[in-house]
Amino acid sequence: MRRTRGPHSVSTTPTVYDVAERSGVSIATVSRVYRNPDSVRAQTRERVLAVARDLGYVPSGNARGLASRSTGVLGLCFPDYSDPDAESEAEAGAGGHGDEADDEAAMLYSDQIIRGMERAARRHGYALLIAASLKGGPESLVAKVAGRVDGFAVLARTVPTEELEVISRRQPVVMLAGPRESNDLDHLDHIEVANADGQRELTRHLIEDHGLRRLAYVGFAEESPDVEARFRGYVEACRAAGIEVGAEPDLRVAMMTQAEGARAAEALLDRPGERPEALLFANDQMAVGALHTLDRRGLRVPQDVAVTGFDGIALSRLVRPALTTVRQPMRRMGEEAVELLVRRLSDRAQGKTEDPVSMTLPVSVARRASCGCRAA
Amino acid sequence: MRRTRGPHSVSTTPTVYDVAERSGVSIATVSRVYRNPDSVRAQTRERVLAVARDLGYVPSGNARGLASRSTGVLGLCFPDYSDPDAESEAEAGAGGHGDEADDEAAMLYSDQIIRGMERAARRHGYALLIAASLKGGPESLVAKVAGRVDGFAVLARTVPTEELEVISRRQPVVMLAGPRESNDLDHLDHIEVANADGQRELTRHLIEDHGLRRLAYVGFAEESPDVEARFRGYVEACRAAGIEVGAEPDLRVAMMTQAEGARAAEALLDRPGERPEALLFANDQMAVGALHTLDRRGLRVPQDVAVTGFDGIALSRLVRPALTTVRQPMRRMGEEAVELLVRRLSDRAQGKTEDPVSMTLPVSVARRASCGCRAA
DNA sequence: ATGAAAGCGCTAACAC
């Protein structure tokens, strides 16, 4: 016995030792009661449980994890995706000023993934640890998460791939929505959506079904493989229809927010030459911003200009006209991520080693009012 | 030195010992490099960091937590709130069959709270561990979460209060949306919303502003303080207007789902006597279900019957007619929960002890089409 | 500025 406390010590949080002592068994038995109840005589078990209850004993997850080398927790790291504009509108809504862009309207990317992962994790008996990147921590976010989970998913561009590279030697990591970045020195599993396919199909729809030919594409200034893939799809559809397009989007914005989208629309409309028949945005938030601009300038959507987004966030259905967009199966992505992690974990437990997996989830075009498919 | 491995051992995940050995310092120094970088000479620090990097070293959260008695993680336990109906509709949407009740439409209660907590937690440098109750685990959900976090929030009715009672002696716990259950032996902090106020105000609106007097209220069969409070508000408003009401809701359903709401509407309409002018439901999902029923039976909302919900979930805005409801500030609740936990934690660190806090967040009535406030 | 050593609370052989 390593330690003994008075019979009525209450100050510290109770441990196995306290429970063991008070119930007249060894710490091993206390441990068994929790880990493998059937291996303990019923009577003993009840006694231990009773003592535990009245002592307020809760097994320390840390100690457990340390001793058993596993935590029963999966993780998710995501970037601080918050759109300042969406935020403020949401705040206003919550404050009761308006009904406009509701609190709940702003359910973003990461929320969906969280939902998907949580569900799947629960099915497999795991809990989920979530953490958004916070700039300037001494220890990087991943390290913190990585150290507390059995495996985790990372939304692309949250963390330098190099760092993940290192960590993935230690535990399963799946990269979400990202690029399959590095070439070969890459142990990471990877799930992405068919960005190019989606944008291509949407563009084709605009061209063939609505007969539009003067299109303008708004992309992202930063390097982002997903966004680039979308643009690629756009270009392919245009070329296929014999419409000439440059190698670059008509405009690249610094942030993919509503404000930037609104500004982009201004810029595009103020450009000399014929007005575009359709404005295609690399995400929904920008498209929503553009809707504001067009409304303010007295242009009707879709009669005067069609507008499309990408992502299929909830907000895209709430705006008027409802936004035609490409829906990403983000929830499913979360679920698949967990399935992958769980499989990896059991592989490792059995000493198996399989090659990294890379899967692509299909997307679907949501034809709504902003392209002219439904009454505005 | 407790352990030594060959210079090129790669099999196991590296620890402080490995890093220390390879960089010619003690494990204490390695630890300092991460915990308190400035206390280590720059040159030493760089060397250690370099070795760590190429070894793929990540500090074990478990070991850290065990040694330092804190995890840097806050938790949230919530019940498996999933509405089977909403689920299936969502699945259909995700599968691409329809645009109807979108995946994202189904953003529920818990999602909002998660969002709020995550944001606030991040601000304070914490990560968030989330876990929904899974029936029939050997160890209860809470115990698992409790053992891995510094403090946590629990959605009411997820866990027996008694169990929380015990745990709260050990770490801060805040009860969400619940009742202030026990009487005095209660150390738990507690955040609720003004259920009665909201329902009273909504009811008053129906009576005074729309001149309705034949109302029917649909409640919940299970014991639920929140839902009871809503009913209480309803009763108060009726009495204040001189409308007679019984001590019981006109109907109590077994589950607060869309299907049950639809059934409840049937039942109410089939009742002998004059048809009610308004159907008030204890939550949005039931109200949405009722909308289906009324539509199928050819009754117009709000002309023939007004319908109201409670909660303000995203779906409430998407249905036609949009649902008049009482919006709960669920996101804010999550934020407040974290603030409370963080405060408690710092109190404990300083040896302070304060009385349990109980706060009530205000709600607001969202007047939409289903009560006649806007064009349907 | 750095090292030595004592735990943190639990699990997992291995004995009995």
Next chain:
DNA sequence: GTGTTAGCGCTTTCAT
């Protein structure tokens, strides 16, 4: 079925 005994990988005085 139950007890003994090593660790698990880190933080943290206390020395130096």
